[in-house]
Amino acid sequence: MDWNLLITQLLNGVQLGLLLFLLAAGLTLIFGIMDFINLSHGSFYMIGAYFCGTIAAKSGSFLLGIIGGMAGVFMVGALVEWLIARKLYRSDHLDHVLVTFGLILIFDTSVHMIWGASGMAIPLPPFLDGQFTLGSLELPLYRLVIIAAGLLVAAFLYVLVSKTRLGMLIRAGASNRVMVEALGVNINRLFLVVFALGAMLAGLAGMLIAPITEASIGMGNDIIIIAFVVVIIGGIGSIKGAFYAALIMGLLDTLSRSYLDDVMKLFMTADYAETAAPALSAMLVYILMAAVLAFRPQGLFPPAGAK
Amino acid sequence: MLAKTIRTALFASALTVSSLAHAESVKIGFITTLTTPAAVIGEDMKNSVELALEHLDHKMGGRDVELIMEDDGFKPDVGKQKADKLVKQDNVDFVAGFIWSHVLLASANSVLKADKFLISANAGPSKIAGKRCHKNFFSTSWQNDQTPMAMGEHLNKQGVQSLYIMAPNYAAGKDMVAGVEKTFNGEVKGKDLTKWGADAQLDFSAELAKARSSGADALFVFYPGKAGGAFIKQYQQAGLRDEMPLYTVFTVDSIGLPKFQQGKLEGVLGSKMTQQWSPDMDNPANQKFVADYLKKHDKYPSFYGAQAYDSIMLIASAVKAVGGKLDDQDAVRAALKAADFASVRGKYTYGNNHMPIQNFYLREVVADADGRWTTKIVDTVYENHQDPYAADCTM
Numbered sequence: 001m002d003w004n005l006l007i008t009q010l011l012n013g014v015q016l017g018l019l020l021f022l023l024a025a026g027l028t029l030i031f032g033i034m035d036f037i038n039l040s041h042g043s044f045y046m047i048g049a050y051f052c053g054t055i056a057a058k059s060g061s062f063l064l065g066i067i068g069g070m071a072g073v074f075m076v077g078a079l080v081e082w083l084i085a086r087k088l089y090r091s092d093h094l095d096h097v098l099v100t101f102g103l104i105l106i107f108d109t110s111v112h113m114i115w116g117a118s119g120m121a122i123p124l125p126p127f128l129d130g131q132f133t134l135g136s137l138e139l140p141l142y143r144l145v146i147i148a149a150g151l152l153v154a155a156f157l158y159v160l161v162s163k164t165r166l167g168m169l170i171r172a173g174a175s176n177r178v179m180v181e182a183l184g185v186n187i188n189r190l191f192l193v194v195f196a197l198g199a200m201l202a203g204l205a206g207m208l209i210a211p212i213t214e215a216s217i218g219m220g221n222d223i224i225i226i227a228f229v230v231v232i233i234g235g236i237g238s239i240k241g242a243f244y245a246a247l248i249m250g251l252l253d254t255l256s257r258s259y260l261d262d263v264m265k266l267f268m269t270a271d272y273a274e275t276a277a278p279a280l281s282a283m284l285v286y287i288l289m290a291a292v293l294a295f296r297p298q299g300l301f302p303p304a305g306a307k
Numbered sequence: 308m309l310a311k312t313i314r315t316a317l318f319a320s321a322l323t324v325s326s327l328a329h330a331e332s333v334k335i336g337f338i339t340t341l342t343t344p345a346a347v348i349g350e351d352m353k354n355s356v357e358l359a360l361e362h363l364d365h366k367m368g369g370r371d372v373e374l375i376m377e378d379d380g381f382k383p384d385v386g387k388q389k390a391d392k393l394v395k396q397d398n399v400d401f402v403a404g405f406i407w408s409h410v411l412l413a414s415a416n417s418v419l420k421a422d423k424f425l426i427s428a429n430a431g432p433s434k435i436a437g438k439r440c441h442k443n444f445f446s447t448s449w450q451n452d453q454t455p456m457a458m459g460e461h462l463n464k465q466g467v468q469s470l471y472i473m474a475p476n477y478a479a480g481k482d483m484v485a486g487v488e489k490t491f492n493g494e495v496k497g498k499d500l501t502k503w504g505a506d507a508q509l510d511f512s513a514e515l516a517k518a519r520s521s522g523a524d525a526l527f528v529f530y531p532g533k534a535g536g537a538f539i540k541q542y543q544q545a546g547l548r549d550e551m552p553l554y555t556v557f558t559v560d561s562i563g564l565p566k567f568q569q570g571k572l573e574g575v576l577g578s579k580m581t582q583q584w585s586p587d588m589d590n591p592a593n594q595k596f597v598a599d600y601l602k603k604h605d606k607y608p609s610f611y612g613a614q615a616y617d618s619i620m621l622i623a624s625a626v627k628a629v630g631g632k633l634d635d636q637d638a639v640r641a642a643l644k645a646a647d648f649a650s651v652r653g654k655y656t657y658g659n660n661h662m663p664i665q666n667f668y669l670r671e672v673v674a675d676a677d678g679r680w681t682t683k684i685v686d687t688v689y690e691n692h693q694d695p696y697a698a699d700c701t702m
Contacts, residue, residue: 005520012512117346118562119533121540121570131546138519140544143512212544213509213537214566216344222506257513261499274500278476282502 004137009258010251015143017250018150022205023223024230024242025157026198032237032303033173034191036085037093039100041202041227042220043107048073048203049215050115053122062125062211069207070200077199081192089191108217119216128211146208153201154243161239170194174237174303229289235299245300249285256281332371333626333633335619336393338386338404338414339428341378343505344533347562348406348611349378352428354604355612358596359619367623368631375399379406381505383413390414394421400633401426403618406531406611408432408451408478419443424639428618429611431662432478433485437699440660443636445643447617447650449583450662450694451482452489454556455529457581457667457688459490462525462554469494471523471551473514473538475503475530483529483556489695496523509537515545526551530558536566543574555580559672561607564680576680578672583663584613584652585670585684592620592649607681613651624648656691660700664693 027041051072056065080103088095124142132141161167169190172180181187206220213219230249234241261277268276292300337356339349353376365372375397379386386405393399394417402418403426405411411430418425424443427435431450435441462470470493474480480500488495497517502508518526526547530538535558542553559567559580567575586597586607596616600608608616621643628642629635644657655665669686 002520005516008516008520009513012516015512016510117344117350118566119344119347119536121536121566121572123570123572124544129544131544138546140512140541140546142544209510212541214533214540216533217346218343218505225506254513257499257501257508258517274498275476275481278500278502 005258007137008139009254011139011143011147013251013254014247015146015150015250016254017247018147018154019205019209020223020227020230020249021150021243021246022153022201022208023227024234024246025153025239026201027224027227028231028234028237028239028242029170029174029194030198031231033170033177033194034085034089035177036089037096037100038085039097039224040080040103040107041198042222042224043104044073044077044199044202045206045220045223046111046215046217047076047107048200048206049122049210049219050111050120051203052207053120053210053215054115056122062122062128065122066204066207070204073203074196074200077196077203078192080199081195085195086188086191104221108221111217117217119214120210121214122210124211142211149204149208153204157239166190166193171303226285229285233289233292233300235302237303238299238301241299241301241303248288252284252288253281256284332373333367333622333631334373334375334397334399334401335622336375336377336390336397336399336402336404337615338377338379338389338393338402338410339615340381340406341376343381345381345406348532348609351562351609351612352404352406352615355596355600355608355616356619358600358603359616359623362595362599363619363623367626368629370626370631377404379410379414381407381410383407383409386410386414387417390417394418394423399423401622403622404428404615405430408482411435412478415439415441415444422636424622424643426618426622426643428615430479431482431694433482433696434478436660436662436694437696440700440702442640442661442702445621445657445661446663447621448614448663449665450696451479452486452696453667453689453692453694454581454583455483455486455527456490456695457669457692458527458554458556459487460688461579461581461669461686462487462527463490463492467491467493467525469496469523469525471496471518471521471526472498473511473518473526473528473530474498474500475507475534476500477503479531480529487527487556493524496521507534509534511538511541515541515547518551519545519547523551525554527554527556528558529556532562535559536563539563539567539572539575540570543572548574553578556582557610559682560611561586561609561681562611564672564682565606568680576672576674579685580670580682581667581688582610582670582682583665583667584610585668585682586613587681587683588652590649590651590653593651593653596651607679617648617650617652620648620650621646658693658697659702660694660697661702662694662697664691666690667692 052065052069055068056062128142130141132139230245234245264273339352341349377389401424405427406429408430419441427446429448436450499514625642629638655663667689668684670682671685673683
């Protein structure tokens with residue numbers, strides 16, 4: 001057993017999991033509190049990356065790119081809620097899906113028109129670009145930065161949701177929306193803030209991944225499906241559930257990519273194992289979701305009192 | 308009432324226009340990827356096809372040329388639909404293009420069963436070079452295995468003892484792996500085939516960690532399009548450059564280089580790859596192609612573009628040879644097989660399976676006189692190389 005490799009892969013899995021968490025946190029709140037299916041949540045992930053890249057290139061500072069990008073995506077999120085989503089909360093899920101799918105096309109085409117088809121490379125500042133060495137363990141420093149940022153956001157959300165008045169309303173909204181409304185809470189403002197906050201977190205995830213994979217059109221559409229799976233496994237509306245489910249998914253995906261082919265070689269030819277392993281590891285997350293839906297349809301950590 | 312009359316008139320005139328066009332012009336359908344991030348490749352091919360038509364003055368053998376571009380959306384099923392549409396609805400004479408081997412494999416029958424000519428401007432899957440070879444199929448690129456085979460030879464020459472291999476999990480990825488394994492004499496310490504398609508895997512952290520712990524001398528990868536950029540960045544971020552030199556095929560080229568230069572990824576300078584063409588090749592056709600492309604688009608064309616340009620020039624040479632009479636299929640086929648045109652890679656010939664027999668070179672990433680990053684030929688690895696599947700083709 002190569003322990004260095006195992007530790008590296010565990011950290012890689014945690015890093016992927018935390019990125020998924022950033023996406024899923026907003027998604028689960030919007031889904032849980034407003035009962036709104038937002039397929040275009042991945043578009044916030046994409047425009048976050050493009051905003052950050054543009055600001056970083058103009059100002060020469062990656063950090064400024066992140067801050068400006070987050071503010072920018074927050075505004076776009078608020079705008080989408082105010083102009084479009086707000087009018088749809090009372091219609092059924094099919095309308096949500098249709099409208100937000102249309103939004104995806106609009107966002108993708110806008111990005112194509114503004115930034116072109118070729119995608120955008122975002123260079124890392126030199127102090128983030130190095131390697132972190134501990135004994136014989138060597139990791140890209142930036143991956144650790146993503147882990148740190150993800151944990152920081154998780155802690156921030158924990159405090160926000162469990163210690164503040166806004167968080168109390170969010171929790172109440174996730175458990176029983178009608179009651180919150182009946183108690184005279186300004187539900188419009190609450191929804192606006194939650195929607196924009198969710199968009200901002202998705203945007204942050206996009207900014208963090210872009211220096212690794214580049215920003216590209218449709219980058220959010222690839223990952224949003226997995227984020228939905230995270231939401232379902234974690235329990236709709238539950239931040240805590242999204243956190244654990246995202247970590248489980250990240251680890252499952254990374255570890256299966258690393259070790260599944262070796263395991264499968266034990267009982268089939270190397271050729272088959274090499275081809276089948278990546279296909280199976282891509283499927284594993286869905287198999288897990290099916291299992292959760294079969295045995296615990298409300299998810300692993302549903303919000304208290306949710307039906 | 309008035310609206311109806313106008314509509315009828317418009318419809319009638321549209322009919323006349325299209326039937327006139329049909330009577331006079333040579334129709335070429337070109338299938339490539341114009342959406343998804345892989346559209347950067349498709350755009351380069353489109354630019355090159357348009358440049359070729361400009362150089363031909365939009366005429367072939369005295370007839371006008373009608374070009375119909377179609378987008379395969381990076382999906383085999385969509386590619387097949389577009390191929391069906393081109394041969395049935397548009398009744399084109401030639402179907403050209405195809406970046407992706409899996410898209411070509413899915414679409415080939417639609418074109419060949421309809422008795423049309425199919426010209427691949429990039430994809431070269433082993434099946435079409437071997438058992439499924441067809442009299443009406445021609446390639447202006449290469450068979451997938453050849454370029455990595457040349458790389459395997461180069462690795463032997465460099466004294467590389469062991470290798471770690473990474474490629475996407477689809478038809479061409481497997482051919483590339485097979486190709487380098489065919490010629491590389493050392494030990495393959497491990498390989499990874501990663502998820503491919505519109506939702507391809509772009510984060511290679513797990514695979515790079517495995518490569519590092521395998522202790523191989525060198526890393527060989529095939530990642531075309533945007534995955535190539537993502538891979539190069541992560542390779543650099545992982546700090547593998549000093550431990551495990553990187554050898555690539557179809558990964559580093561003028562699609563990615565301007566972006567690498569913008570992102571200051573200096574690590575890519577000096578990296579080596581094998582290829583049948585390079586922008587610095589010293590022949591009149593290539594100089595004209597590269598210079599005009601540079602002038603028009605302010606960047607170098609890629610090998611995809613060079614092959615797309617050649618595909619149009621090959622068709623033009625055949626149409627000219629038969630004097631524009633495309634009804635005589637045998638004559639057109641013989642003219643295509645002669646490859647009697649000024650290819651931007653220099654003269655090549657066709658083997659029995661209609662794959663080019665051509666040279667393969669070692670290219671290096673350098674900065675040109677203006678400081679623009681590009682590739683330069685530094686060595687010839689193979690002369691007049693034929694792909695290994697030609698023997699399986701019974702033509």
